[in-house]
Amino acid sequence: MAEPMVPNPRHAELRRLLAEAADRGEEVRRAYRPASAAMRSGQVWTGPTATAWTAELEARHRRLGQLAQRVVDAIEEELRRQPAMVTESQANAMRREAAGRT
Template sequence: MPDPEAKVPNPRKADLERLRRDLAKEVESIRKALKNPTEEIGGDKVWVGKNARTWHTELDGRHKRLGAQVDKLLPLVDAAIRGEPEKVTASEARTYQKVV
């Protein structure tokens, strides 16, 4: 019978590290998701007038807020990774894997 206190690699930490790698690949495209529409509507080539300016202002604000929120994602995941131990007991690992 295995030692009940035997330590194994932490599967939650491994999942968080995988999430961070995947997210790092996508952050820039998410940050820029509204860039082209914002520039097109604000550039007087697609749409002009009072309503166009209103839409541009709204879209530009959303673009900036999206960028600010995306900039918080990697630090949040990094903090979660730092908070996880390298190893956990085998029973803790099994419990985590059952839940996930």
């Protein structure tokens, strides 16, 4: 007799993690916009050092956004690799592993 299939518990956890990573990624993408806009306005600090500092700030901001997107992409890839349904014993094993009881 075939074992009953149940929703994969990893799916729920990965979806939760994906939502969290997407939210944090959006925060990262917005994080330095006010400082960058203020610096580009020319009303905060001017001169060659200010220009170099602004360029560095914006480069780091872009890099943070790229890294945040890589995290989201990795979680999405893992979610695609996981089957939506698993056997009940597989689901129980996944729950035990997640709880640290293997």
